[in-house]
Amino acid sequence: MSTTSVVASLNNVTRTFVSKRGDVKALDEVSISLQQGKTLALVGESGSGKTTAARILLGLDQPDSGSVNILGSELGGLKHEQMRLLRKSIQVVQQDPYSQLNRRHCVERIIEGPLLAFNVGDKISRRDKVISLLKAVGLEEEHLRRRPHELSGGQCQRVAIARALALDPKIVVLDEAVSALDVSVRAQVLNLLRELRDELGLTYLFITHDLGVAHYLADEIAVMFRGRIVEQGDRKDVFIDSKHPYTVDLLKSVPLAVPPDEKRQNNMDVQTLPSPNPTDACTYRSRCTVGRDLAQCASDKLTFTKGSPTHLWMCHFPVGGK
């Protein structure tokens, strides 16, 4: 991994949300870096801090400590206008196909929005750009005058992708961008995202709870649990040679659309999952089949173990040994 190809990074970012019922560490010393033209997937369950990481990278939230770097600029030190200009390079597609689009605007106005905000071109050149974007995401000129309610969920998601690409960004944050779509349409949009990335050299931060789509789109995977990255590595490392018990449990929980085994396991524990004990050194300890009763997992501070230059994990007793 040469450092020259890093286009964006979070470095030791911590973000704590203060509430009456106790503080929540949404991010606990999280570091990620996005490589030019590659896709990093952040996976984890709800409340793991995925979206907070995305918001901080987009400059929509500020870290309590740590730094954010986008295309060589430190976010914290930027003036308002500098930040505004930087936003041209980093765009976002969100989960809900309908609510992220202004329902009173037609498709042309929606996709033209970013161009207007930055005064790009004149009316005619903007229209040409909108049409070429529409074609790039698999829609037609006839869709220009439609409004979101006249489109299907998949089409709306294509419009959101076209809008995100309007300013020729370097980085696109995809926050659960295919989670609300039906299976057949999700496959179309995933294929589209991959084509666009490869054609335009885009860098994606792909946020998802779905291991299947992360596996399909990502070069690198970071598995998050309660504000921490517990395992990170190349796709193959994480899926085939999983080290953290949480990654292993997560993979096991995904029901696969294959003919079931003759004898199904019906002996698993159906109790609610235990909540993490805030004093444990490892946040996963209360649910972990390996470390649940081990004192070391409660007391000894964890650091990343580097299995290979591309594979890191945060566990005292990784699956399959160290």
Next chain:
Amino acid sequence: MKPADNKLNALSVRNLSVSVPARGGRVLAVDNISFDLPIGKKIGVVGESGSGKSLTALALMRLIKDPVQVDAGEIFMGGKDIMKLSAKEFLPYRGGEIAMIYQDPMSALNPIMRIGEQIIESIRVHSPMSKQAARKIAIDQLGSVGIPEPEKRIDSYPFEMSGGMLQRVVIAIALSGNAKVLIADEATTALDVSTQERVLTLIDKTATERGLSVLLITHDLGVAAQYADEILVMYAGRIVEHGQVQQVFSRSVHPYTRALLDSKCDYTLDVTKPIKSIAGQPPRPDNRPSGCVFAPRCDFAEPACSASIPLLSAHGDAMAACFRADELIFNQEVR
């Protein structure tokens, strides 16, 4: 289709049609469907949004309201056609014979009522007893759906509990009337995978223990594959394939089922190739094609497919609604 036999089946649906208003008239959102739910079995109903899964469930609960209407159909439970019962006669059935769990537990529960009161209320609707006696049963039920310290948790408000716990509360309420049929409509869609696994196993275990028959409605093919005995595939308001889970997931007959399985995206997939997606999108109810509803997106469609509607019929060990089913089974390499 065989006549409805109430000895082997907990539920028999015959020629059910549900219509919704549309520009210039009404359209069928559920179009003449028939199936049997055998006693003690779990049927997974799969299909994309708009395929009519949820409206079917609501029709079974007799919760269809204007402007949506049940146009035709019989629903047999325990030898009676429940569609013929008056609203008052049906009351003991809802919750007593057939119960339902919904996708979003937060909106299924009253946010300003303690969960205990909500369970006690539904216990007492079905069997009159004192509040204290019902409270004891409620605590037992909370324990049996896997909630730790039920005697403390019973006095919690919904906002104090996680999504997985709330869904367990909803399950406890659904089971409080000792229903024989349970409909789970996307009951775990809003949950994380690890919680989903536990809640589905809980439903599975409870069904086995109590001899419940379950209709598991889901858009997640994996959930259906791992937790159902039979699979019903719906597309644009019709049943296009119905078979045993092994058959549907290893030797599916209908081109839509095959296409749906091809477009799945899980971590066993070969990532070097694009996913096989289905071109186009499901038709809107007011814009259904004539003949076979899947024909415009089907790789195997012929002109005859758009001329008339294929009926669900037996092809080998499967039931499928496709004119070319026998040919496709015979010639598996067509795939």
